[in-house]
Amino acid sequence: MSIGTVHFAAGEIFKTVGIPLTDDAYAEGNETFTISLSNALGVTLGSPGTATITIADNESTTGANPIDQANFFVHQHYIDFLSREPDPGGFAFWTNEIAGCAPQPQCTDIKRVNVSAAFFLSIEFQDTGYLVERIYKAAYGDVNGTSTLGGTHQLKVPVVRLNEFLPDTQEIGQGIIVGQGSWQQQLDNNKAAFTAEFVQRSRSLPRSQTR
Numbered sequence: 001m002s003i004g005t006v007h008f009a010a011g012e013i014f015k016t017v018g019i020p021l022t023d024d025a026y027a028e029g030n031e032t033f034t035i036s037l038s039n040a041l042g043v044t045l046g047s048p049g050t051a052t053i054t055i056a057d058n059e060s061t062t063g064a065n066p067i068d069q070a071n072f073f074v075h076q077h078y079i080d081f082l083s084r085e086p087d088p089g090g091f092a093f094w095t096n097e098i099a100g101c102a103p104q105p106q107c108t109d110i111k112r113v114n115v116s117a118a119f120f121l122s123i124e125f126q127d128t129g130y131l132v133e134r135i136y137k138a139a140y141g142d143v144n145g146t147s148t149l150g151g152t153h154q155l156k157v158p159v160v161r162l163n164e165f166l167p168d169t170q171e172i173g174q175g176i177i178v179g180q181g182s183w184q185q186q187l188d189n190n191k192a193a194f195t196a197e198f199v200q201r202s203r204s205l206p207r208s209q210t211r
């Protein structure tokens with residue numbers, strides 16, 4: 001799922017929205033998804049506001065699960081953690097961490113775990129997705145959630161939902177590849193713009209200001 005906000009500057013009439021696709025190994029026939037425009041601010045949506053996209057299946061027989069391949073595993077981490085396609089240098093480095101380890105196959109499992117942890121701990125995730133979680137936690141506190149891991153039990157979880165987490169994470173991460181260009185300045189700008197907008201949301205304001 002991709003959710004995001006498209007910003008048009010004055011005079012802009014064209015925008016590109018990227019939607020990552022996963023090239024699986026299932027022979028399942030063509031698939032479709034819809035893309036919808038909604039909640040326009042300062043403009044009126046034209047027609048059509050919704051379109052159906054068909055993904056042509058490129059398998060005739062189901063193959064091996066591609067997640068077992070290091071390059072697929074790493075690519076999916078870029079999409080899931082960082083909401084972007086890999087930069088060539090980073091992609092080669094993390095893929096080689098797994099594919100180039102020794103002795104194989106004993107080293108593979110621990111390398112996959114370590115690479116996954118590295119994405120979680122990366123500046124680029126900590127300052128985007130994990131920052132969003134912390135902002136929601138600071139603003140709205142926790143609620144009780146139910147986990148079934150190791151037996152059903154209750155635990156405190158931040159009040160953030162996937163349809164909030166994804167667009168907010170992508171907004172802060174917009175245009176950022178850590179280590180490339182003036183990424184620190186861009187990240188600071190994105191964080192400042194996001195938090196200024198976050199505190200103006202109706203959910204953040206005292207009731208008297210939301211009329």
Ligand SMILES: [Ca+2]
Nearest residue numbers: 023024025058
């Ligand atoms: Ca495929």
Ligand SMILES: [Ca+2]
Nearest residue numbers: 024026027057
């Ligand atoms: Ca397929």
